[in-house]
């Protein structure tokens with residue numbers, strides 16, 4: 001069982017993905033982190049030095065590799081869906097969850113962040129609105145499930161994803177023994 005998470009930068013893919021992997025007892029991978037480990041530098045530095053195209057090549061190779069492997073939760077970079085090959089690969093080889101956040105919500109979370117290269121611009125909120133307009137259709141096209149991230153906490157989002165996966169028959173017995181009083 002391979003679960004991947006897609007969504008805007010700051011939608012919670014890494015945070016939610018890590019907790020989800022614990023709930024499912026499977027390894028967690030974040031394509032951004034795998035790329036940074038291989039490069040030995042931050043994505044931001046690499047972007048500045050080599051440009052976005054070169055980064056996207058690396059990202060596509062890492063996604064192809066990770067989706068060929070064992071069961072895991074895979075959090076993807078916010079721009080992974082830009083390439084058709086990544087969209088196909090993710091959709092065919094994994095159960096894809098779109099963490100759908102509004103640009104305003106992401107802006108509130110990330111306004112002090114300096115590590116997301118695409119947001120280091122004069123008007124990051126406008127940039128997020130542009131990214132959303134361009135990418136929301138691509139995230140939807142890639143995803144099997146759409147989870148709105150508006151109000152819920154990270155653990156509520158994990159519960160919502162687990163319920164969706166159970167409804168779809170991907171996982172069984174989502175309720176923990178303590179919660180599932182029917183069995184006691």
Ligand SMILES: Nc1ncnc2c1ncn2[C@@H]1O[C@H](COP(=O)(O)OP(=O)(O)OP(=O)(O)O)[C@@H](O)[C@H]1O
Pocket residue numbers: 007008009010011012013014015016032075076077078109116149151152153154157
């Ligand atoms: N549901 C949530 N409620 C409150 N804060 C959240 C929620 N989800 C994520 N966050 C916070 O928002 C910030 C961004 O989250 P995270 O790094 O997981 O996003 P991401 O989707 O992995 O971003 P990127 O695509 O840039 O890697 C973190 O500080 C995280 O703690």
Ligand SMILES: O=C(O)C1=C[C@@H](O)[C@@H](O)[C@H](O)C1
Pocket residue numbers: 008009032043076077078079080116117118
């Ligand atoms: O939204 C994007 O295009 C990106 C998001 C990050 O996760 C990184 O993958 C990188 O900074 C590019």
Ligand SMILES: [Mg+2]
Pocket residue numbers: 013014015030032075076
């Ligand atoms: Mg992340």
